[in-house]
Amino acid sequence: MRLVIMGPPGAGKGTQAAMIADRYSIPHVSTGDIFRKNLKEGTPLGLKVKEYMNKGLLVPDETVVEIVKDRLSEEDCRKGFLLDGFPRTVAQADALDQVLEEMNMELDHVINIDVAKEVLVERAVGRRVCKKCGSTYHVKYNSPSRPGLCDECGGELIQRDDDKEETVTKRIEVYLEQTKPLINYYSEKGLLLSIDGGQDIAKVGEQIVKALEI
Ligand code: ADP
Ligand code: AMP
Numbered sequence: 001m002r003l004v005i006m007g008p009p010g011a012g013k014g015t016q017a018a019m020i021a022d023r024y025s026i027p028h029v030s031t032g033d034i035f036r037k038n039l040k041e042g043t044p045l046g047l048k049v050k051e052y053m054n055k056g057l058l059v060p061d062e063t064v065v066e067i068v069k070d071r072l073s074e075e076d077c078r079k080g081f082l083l084d085g086f087p088r089t090v091a092q093a094d095a096l097d098q099v100l101e102e103m104n105m106e107l108d109h110v111i112n113i114d115v116a117k118e119v120l121v122e123r124a125v126g127r128r129v130c131k132k133c134g135s136t137y138h139v140k141y142n143s144p145s146r147p148g149l150c151d152e153c154g155g156e157l158i159q160r161d162d163d164k165e166e167t168v169t170k171r172i173e174v175y176l177e178q179t180k181p182l183i184n185y186y187s188e189k190g191l192l193l194s195i196d197g198g199q200d201i202a203k204v205g206e207q208i209v210k211a212l213e214i
Contacts, residue, residue, distance in 0.1 A: 001026060001080040001212070002080050002081060002107050003109050003212075004082075004083045004107060004109075004111070004186075005020070005082060005084050006183075007113030008172055008176075009171040009175060010119075010122075010123035010124030010172075011115045011120065011123075011197050012123070012197050012201065012204055013084050016111075016201075018136075021082050023209065024080065026079060029072070029083050029084065029086070030084040031059075031064055031067065031083075031085045034067055034071070035059065036053075036134075039053070045063075045067070048063065053161075054161060054162060054167070055167070056162055056174060058088055061095065064086060065092060065095040065096075068083070068096070068099070069099050072099060072103065088175075088178060088182075089178050089179065090181055090182065093185055109193050109211075111193050111208055111212075112183055112186070112193065112195065113195050113197035113204070114194055114196055114197055116198060119198065120168070120172055121168050121169065123141070124163050124168040124171075125164070125168060126139040127160065128148075129158060129159075129160060130153060131155050131156045131157070132154075133150060135151070135152045137157060141200070195208055
């Protein structure tokens, strides 16, 4: 299965992507995770994307497309993949089409998680991630069994730098301007599965599985 999951920041893409990747045994390819890993390791790519990420802006298309192209050509993506956080602009979507065409592949579905704007800030600001394994929690809606510690690996839970309210608001603006047009883009191609992301995590997951398995 070759999938894209899209939606505004804080919609629940990463949370559902972990479930989908596990259920269908496909790699979860998150451009945000790739950038954060590079930032943490202080690589040249990390240095290049730091400013954009901290300001809540998009990393330039050429940089993101190159990273995704390399990642999709890895062996584990032959059996399928789930792209999370990419594409985020029409230019990225066009580039993805071209990359897939060169690889003789096509997308099967684009899952769009629809969530009211007012809910997004609360979700993103309350997000906590494990410093060690990257698992995602929420202080209110998905709290760990031991406060501040990851259920998966015991690692410390931290707030992302770009999850401060001001940056989240900027990221939502950027989404509305640059990413939302992709809803029409994929709808016109007949690929879009729209999911109501306003319900709890388990219910959103059930809707996604149902839509994928129709
Ligand atoms: P995204 O990858 O779209 O930015 P995440 O999956 O990281 O979003 O989710 C953002 C925050 O909201 C996380 O703290 C997550 O635990 C929480 N969350 C995700 N889905 C839901 C939901 N359906 N209801 C309540 N909180 C949710
Ligand atoms: P995410 O983890 O998807 O919320 O992404 C975090 C940040 O990484 C974004 O705010 C951007 O700065 C950057 N980023 C991730 N994916 C992309 C993309 N496809 N295009 C441009 N910037 C991206």
